[in-house]
Amino acid sequence: MPSGTILSKSQCPSTQAERDKMSGIPYASAIGSIMYAMICTRPDVSYALSMTSRYQQDPGEGHWIAVKNILKDDCKSQSGFVFIMNGGAVSWMSSKQSVVAQSTTESEYIAASEAAKEAAWIKKRGPGTFTEN
Incomplete structure (x- = not known):
């Protein structure tokens, strides 16, 4: 997770349109995938996982961007x-x-x-x- 990334409850959807937009996003599934990787091979993502998994009930777009950054493949193993x-x-x-x-x-x-x-x-x-x- 990039240094300085701040996630908060204020980033959760506040309107029905935002909730509808986020309802199609596989946020919990992505968190589960990151958790599997963390347990098996990537203990370095544990902090980022703990920060993003707090918002599984009501993730906002900022939370989803943070999860995508964790999942981003930068070509190096x-x-x-x-x-x-x-x-x-x-x-x-x-x-x-x-x-x-x-x-x-x-x-x-x-x-x-x-x-x-x-x-x-x-x-x-x-x-x-x-x-x-």
Whole structure:
């Protein structure tokens, strides 16, 4: 969600014409889709989801624009990894990829390459690096 985006109850429809216009908008369905993505692969959208889901009962056009911005595809994939040792995360990353992949497979190779670099760095640090003192 763009910085400075403010959503409020004052943006809810105030006339019947506005309510009729919004009745055809799949707002709740879009919120559900974002929630699924957040739970499965995109924890970075949790704040935006919490802000927009508050208005499911009576969304206005400003709320819908905010939801569309969350759903907007900017061509770069979100990818990441987490390394776990003894039940705890020791290294993780989640970010937009620096290049636009031509396919899902290529996107997965890019993410695997980043994870392999991190694994090599962790291995180079040695076995005692992540133990408590």
